[in-house]
Amino acid sequence: MKKSLLLLSILAAISVVAAEAPGAQAAFGSSGESVVVPDSFAFTGEAGSELPILQGEKFQFQTEVSRLMNIVINSLYKTPEIFLRELISNGSDALDKIRFQSLTDPAALESNPSLNVTIAVHKEQRTITITDSGIGMTKEDLQKNLGTIAKSGTSEFLETMSGDKADMDLIGKFGVGFYSVFLVADKVRVRSKNNNDDQYVWESTAVNDFTIAKDPAGNTLGRGTQIVIHLKEDQDQYLNDSHLQELVTKYSEFINFPIYIRRTKTKTVESKPVETSKDTSKDDEDDEAVVEEAKDEDVKKSTPVTVTYEEDDLMNTNKPIWIRDPKTVSETEYDEFYRVLTREPDAKSMAYSHFKAEGDVDFKAIMYIPSKVPKDLFQRADSVQHNVKLYVKRVFITDGSSEFLPRWLSFLRVVIDAEDAPLNVSRETVQSSKSIKSIAKHLVKKMFDLLKSLSQDEEKYADFIKEFGTSLKLGALEDKSNVKKISRLLRYHSSDSDKYTSLEAYVSRMKKGQKDIFYFTGSNVDEIKQSPFVESLLARGYEVLYMDDPVDEIVLSHLNNFEGKSFQNVAKSDLKLGDEDEVQTEKELETKFLPLLDWMHATLLNEVEKVRVSNRLTTSPAALVATDFGWTANMERLMEGQAKQNKDPMHQFIKNQKKIFEINPGHPLILGLLERASRDPKGFEEDKHFQEMTKVLYDITLVRSGYTLKDGVKAFATRVENMLRVNLDVDPTAEAIYEAPQAELRDQEEIEAEIEKREDILEADEPVPGMMSAEELNKMLKEYTDSTNPSKAGPDGANVDEIVAQVEKELDSEEADQTKETVHDEL
Known part of the structure; x- marks a missing residue:
């Protein structure tokens, strides 16, 4: 017999004929269907009973196989449940071989036409039986396949596995699937019938030897292999049908051939009716009496009978x-x-x-x-x-x-x-x-x-972005080799459309002279639309990307550019719009507003880096802009969410960096402040009201720009209140007038009533004489639980029944009936 055939039951990765080959898919039924199995394939006789001692020829395992099994059992597999996958895979290989053989020799299937794997559990004997109707093994095959490994460098492999360092070049060249059965078994018996030989039995306990004998039961299989696994004492979980079904579904649900689990089931049927009739008189002389009794109808009786039967449930109904x-x-x-x-x-x-x-x-x-x-x-x-x-x-x-x-x-x-x-x-x-x-x-x-x-379907791709857009952005941060591809898949909200837009589409719509891709980040799109930072851009017709994902700002700073266009956060200081006369206009405005800028900067000296005229505002009076390397409001919120970073000195340093205060040169409030500052450019220190107004404006701008109030809500409220006082000509130092009634002390009579009430409550909590306290009961139950003998409890080893009797004796009063019942139930 060919070496590939001899390795059938042991090599885990044996070649399988392509599934597209004719007849590759066996006929599958629906889950739970009743399958007719030939008698020769049934799990009867030794498969479901105590295995007798096998009398036959003994063989010694080759030394390398004995050592290999020791490695398999103790080191190789991560979990014992793998044995089922390996044995089913071997069975599938055997089925493929006989099917392949039948293509040239149709008579090969006559000994057993069915092609499947069947698993049966015998709980009383603690055995699992796995039977396949595959090609089977001859006596020689059993000896070589299950007693040795074909010469393919096995000794070197064992030296590698047993040594301190593994030569990884050897891994993957050997299959040891059959030996995984000893992960869960202390004895294995294999029956096998090949068309070219009689049925033989192989048996081993995975120690040093194995036995092979001609099967005394004769040819019960027709053709194929049956493995009877005697489970170890600690492997009872595999006797559970549902657990086996779970493992088959997990590992082998897409095997080409049907896999069945044989279950023992019961049903109630009606027995065959028994006809009975009343006795007729034997007195031939009383003809009238005989006729009268003959008129009575026969009485039919039936008795329900419980029938036990076996049925094979199909496990692998799903197709690959x-x-x-x-x-x-x-x-x-x-x-x-x-x-x-x-x-x-x-x-x-x-x-x-x-x-x-x-x-x-x-x-x-x-x-x-x-x-x-x-x-x-x-x-x-x-x-x-x-x-x-x-x-x-x-x-x-x-x-x-x-x-x-x-x-x-x-x-x-x-x-x-x-x-x-x-x-x-x-x-x-x-x-x-x-x-x-x-x-x-x-x-x-x-x-x-x-x-x-x-992405060709905008609606479907929009759904994808809503669900997995953040994953794409993480990919832009992590996958450097694919960052350009990922950037083309990103989508954002935009001021140009209510739908998502790509960076590629944004670039195609850029204005004349526009060099940057403008974007702004915030908690949500509605908040972004109302931000002062986007006012001027939208008024001039520029498109702004609205980014409401916390990770957006980090991603764009990482991308740096798209098709040569840089990303510009409109909340950062260096905003260039590309206007031809922009530089000249800024210089003129700086000169015009110099008195106000000086006054404001002096007032906010400890809060801002500088005050300047803005080119990004239209309707808002002012905005607080981050420096090019500082944190925007969105980034600050994001970093504050990282609790571990709050104590980091660098975190605190960046957080406390001063911002740039920009004012809107066309806003009436700013123009009013400019007029006030221009009257007396040197009178800053004398105008306390101006200072208060500037601080209030700064606080409002902080909030509108997305930052948190530095001095807290109370300080902000105080400043607003002071401004209201000034406008209403109210004394800034005047205090609110109020008169609060004082709470009275309790008199002695009320105190004594409270003490008396408390004593009544404490007295009601006192345990009834003869009743065990909760502490005593818990102690007794703990002693019982900690006892090494389940039938004993307590330090003296008293019997539980004695404890119950003692407690019940103490609880014999009528008033304690309810308590007695509760304690009894607890015990």
Whole structure:
């Protein structure tokens, strides 16, 4: 027999015929259907009873296999549940082989026409039986496949695994799937029937040897392999049908062949009716009496009977649509598969991409964009993601790798099936970093293609931006290699349209002489529209991008420019509008308003860096502008939200940087202040009212510019009140007139009544004589709980029944009936 055939039951990554081959898809039924299984395939006899001692020929494991099993059991696999995946995968390989053989030899299937895997649990015997109707093994196959590993450098591999350092070049070259059964079993019996030999039994306890004998039960399988697993004492969870179903669904739901779990069920049926009639007289002489009794109708009686029967429930009803040609898959199938992928019956996707990639690793994949952002998307950004599921030949390998997608794309849901992925020996992780990078590169490329296609539909893409726009912006910060592609996918609100606009579209609409992309950041669009910073720009016809995401300002400062156009925050000091006579106009205004600028700067000397005439205001009297390297109001709020940064000296230094106070040269209030300052340019210190008005204007401007009041609300309210007093000619030092009635002390009679009432309450809280206090009861219950013997309690080891009897004896008064019942229930 060929070496590839001998390795059937042990190599985890054996080649499987492509799913598109004729007949590759076995006939699947619906979940829970009753399946007729041949008697030879039934789990009867030894499979469901205590295994007798096998009498046969004993063989010693090769030394390397014995050592390998020790590594498998103790070190190799992360979780024992992997054994089920490995055995089902081996069974699937065996089924593929016999199906492949039947293409040239139709008689190969005559011994057992069914092609499936069936799992049965026998709780009383604590065994799990896994049966496949695959190609089966001869006696020689059992000895070689399950007793040795084909010569392929195994000794060197074992030396590598056992040493202090692992040679990673060897990882991925060996399959040890069968031996994973000893993670949960202390004894394994394998029956196998190949068309070219009799049925034989292999048995081992994974110690030093194994036994092979001709099956005394004869050919019960017809063809195939049956593995009876005797579970270890601490592995009872695998005797639970629902747990096995969960594992099959997790690891093997897309296997080509049907996988059944055999369940024992009961139902009540009506027994066959029994006809009875009243006795007739044997006295032939009394003919009349006989006739009379013969007229009575027969009485039919039936008794309900409970019938126990076995039924096979189909586990893998879902189809691996990713292996099909995308042209043959309907929209409905993609939607249904997404619900299977997410395990959410109402889940919907926004868009998807079904593709095949070729390169260092060939694979097929389906990528979905959810319709809604996951609630914990950013909370779990630093934890392991489970959004990418890796399969190899439709066998689930892992969803715990964070290397297939960059963190900012963690909202995607992806299925990958890599036929030749370089796995480590336990098949739980992809070993080659080069292969992972190749897969990740393909996924990111397809994601950009998918978003580019989605952006053609403005309405759908607007929904995407609402849900995942922040993820794109994080990508612009994290993914340097793709930052230009990401910048073209960004969308923002704009003063030019109620719809989202791209940076590319903004640049196409820029005005003559405009060199910068103007934007402003705030809490929401309505707040931004009312900001004094955008007034002049909008009045002149310039377009401003409205950015209401907290991360926007950081992203644009990181991008720096788009297609050579710099980003200009209109709340920063260096705002150039491109007007031809701008410089000359500014100089003239600075000269005209010099007295007012000097007065204001002297008043706000400790608050602002300087006061200047503004070119960005139209209707607001003033604005507070951040320096080019200072924090805007939006950035200040964002940084204040970082609690850990509040004590950072650099944080405090930047926060306390002075701003620039800009005034509107065309506002009536500013012109009125200018007139007042121009009357006596040297009289600043004498005009206290002017100083108060300037401070009030500064406070108002702070709020309108988005900053918080530096001196608090109380100081601001006091300044406004003082201005009102001056305007109403009210004495600034006058205080409010009020007379508050004083609260009276309690008299002695009221005090004594309160004391008496308190004593009544305390007396009512006193425990009834003979009743256990709450403290005593809790102590007794704790002693019982801490007792090492469940039937004993207390330091003296008293029996619980004795404690209950003692307590009940103490609670024999009628007044304590209710308390007695409560204590009894507690015990």
